[in-house]
Amino acid sequence: MMAGQHNVSDADLEHFMETILELVKETGEIIANAIGTSGNMEIDEKEQNIGEGNASAILTETDLKVEKHLINGLKSKYPDHQFIGEESTGDSGPELGDSPTWIIDPIDGTMNFVHSNPLVCTSVGLTVNKKLVLGVVHCPLIDKVYTAIKGKGAFCNGKSIKTSGVKDIGKAMMIMELPAGANKEKKDIAMENLKYMMDNAHAIRCPGPAAMDIAWIGAGSADAYFHQGIHSWDMAGGTIIVKEAGGTVLGTDGGEFDLMSRGVIVAASNELASQVVKFIKLYPSPRDQFTPVHPL
Ligand code: IPD
Ligand code: CA
Helix, strand or coil: CCCCCCCCCHHHHHHHHHHHHHHHHHHHHHHHHHCCCHHHCEEEECHHHHHHCHHHHEEEHHHHHHHHHHHHHHHHHCCCCEEEECCCCHHHCCCCCCCCEEEEEEEECHHHHHCCCCCCEEEEEEEECCEEEEEEEEECCCCEEEEEECCCCEEECCEEECCCCCCCHHHCEEECCCCCCCCHHHHHHHHHHHHHHHHHCCEEECCCCHHHHHHHHHCCCCCEEEEECCCHHHHHHHHHHHHHCCCEEECCCCCECCCCCCEEEEECCHHHHHHHHHHCCCCCCCCCCCCCCCCC
């Protein structure tokens, strides 16, 4: 191990998993109690995100409450751990370092949440030495928790999951998102991708949110997902789940996945991922941080 690097044992990882599962159970209740009440009212618009589309720009008091609960709970047990949280640090926090770092999206799917749609999740990834070692995507309203520890496989509600293994787009259920309210360039690019898939895929779904979409590829509930414009906290939890479920995780340029690149392709197989690389058109987005992070 290089100087400054951190060592965590299997027992540590199991302890971290137990802790975060307890905490997301608690925040799942906060989310479930708030949906359909004043707690799911939009309280702010993130101005810098407006051109990216309506889904990227909204905020509720429950997002803030859940993130605080998770960070306080983790800090009380692991005071030397670091945090990247959508609502606390955003992308203006310090660059990801080697210390154990929890990358948190308290409510992924705030747009679904404000519409009382049950497809919302909490996404948490843990990096050590800049590698993902644990991921959790908890969808409290549909009662699913997707989990993975590096090298130990992926699970949904404690049962082992695998990707579908589908190799050909003609047999694939594809997931993408439709960026309502985005700038013209982003909408035009989404339309080109959608058109290609309508001509070539077996099925297309646009459920959102990103972290759940990614976890669903791991669970074999769909076959491929891609997105350019999301953040490290949307991808950290899900990508290790897909990897541990036997899936392929790439950057949107077809290269090695970079957690700070704002983009990802996840697929049930290498073959399907290569087909996605060939057709997708990309919307350019500024990186989360300058230095690349290859976490898998
Ligand atoms: C959003 C969701 C959505 C994606 C947006 C994200 P949020 O996150 O992941 O699926 O399309 O780009 O901003 O704001 O609900 O945490
Ligand atoms: Ca998010």
